[in-house]
Amino acid sequence: MPTHRDDKRLAKAVLKGDGSALRAFFDRHYGPVYRYCLRQVPEADAEEIATETLRHAIRRIETYRGEAALGTWINRVARSQLSEHFRRSNRRPKVVSIDQNRRLQAEVEAMAADLETPEEATASSDRQALVHALLDALPGDYGDILEWKYIEGLSVDEIATRLSTTALAIQSRLARARQAFRNHFADTELDPSTMHGGAR
């Protein structure tokens, strides 16, 4: 399981010109940063800000000391980029005014009818955000495997096919992924808006 020491090694390899380390850095962090931004800005802006975040992170990679997880460090850069975005555009974080949109209003009313209380609606939204943040915080492809299995409902065989490996290998990784998820879930104080990429 990646540790800050692994993160430090990766950052050092990126700094020293290792192209495969750059690819690993990008693959590991672009998706989580994109989703982090997407919680606050529209899709097109999220893509742009996530890209700018990683560019800034690369430019400053020499200053990463490994005191926090690399994902946490990158998140700080993302927060700064988002603040700059809001300042430039003179906007606030994403707020959808459903009163101004009849279709959205109808959808929300229909959803509300299926829920017992407003608190339940809030809890459901919080839970989704938390689960997404936790999946992003898991190492390697654990997040993908859990998502495919428990959210998309794929079978072990189907996941094995998708990853070009054996069902046995997937069973083993699922067990490790479940344990990692439980550990993160148990440790987490519910504040998904501040998370991505392994805060511990």
Next chain:
Amino acid sequence: MSSKRNDGRPDEPFESLFDGVEPRPRPSEAARGQAFAAVAEEWEALQARRRSARRFAAVAATAAALAGVVGLVAVQQPASPGFKLELAQGHIRVDGKDHRASPEPVSVEVGEDLAIRALSPVRWAGASGTDVRIGTGTEFAWRAPGALTLDRGLVYVATDGRASFAVETSRGVVTDIGTRFLVVADDERLEVAVREGQVELATPAGIKRRTAPVAPGTAQVLVAEGGAVAQRAESAGHERWNWIHAAPKGYMSRNPVAMLREIARDLGRELRFEAGVEGALQAEELDGDFSSLAPWAALGQVVKVTATDWRDENGVITIVFDD
């Protein structure tokens, strides 16, 4: 399925944690491609800045040395005694003082006036992003981050085209042209063996010789002795490379295929996969610390954890499914 929890929250089936949760949103492939291109561009600019800073430091050091020679001593500030490089592995003695990279790398002040003796196989990091290794007993000095003076002993250099590197000896100067090469030198004789790319050798007598392109499974060797330079081809598996193969490399990759390619290159072998193996390995991720393993040991560990096996025949390592 039920699962035990240890977080003090009520037990519940693991699946229920995901009830009502939608899949995570993902950026489009086009957006990913554009983002990676932008990040890679930033990374290239960073590498260029670092190369430029190193060149500037070398020029400044040379200028300071020249100023000393012609007696320009009006500047009170003493000239810098050298620069710092990271000793990634091994044990060295610099002007009588010992430095060990164990268990962590250490930063060591080096310079052309600081004589170094390798007391074990040594690996340097931070030398222009180049992999530089020194054999036990070798005597040398760093002239600049991309150049060293070899008095006697063994030096292995793998630049992979990232930066230029020069090894100066009394029998000539070896300059790489995007390559992996090995220099063995003493006062009488200089041998340069090249397994990838090419090098150029310039002797004090004015002879310049560039190695021929390397054929798979072979190495090109230049020998400078008695005022003449000869060239020949030999097997890439020659025993002269054994000490490199036994030295820890600092492997970082988490992808088994990338790791195997790096190992095969370090061993001077071509890498092949039995049908279906490469695809299966691409989906795997390596756990654990490989950084302290030498190439052969790393190869053994990769095949062990990925339930594969390997054959080494005629300069080709073939990865096969483990029966």
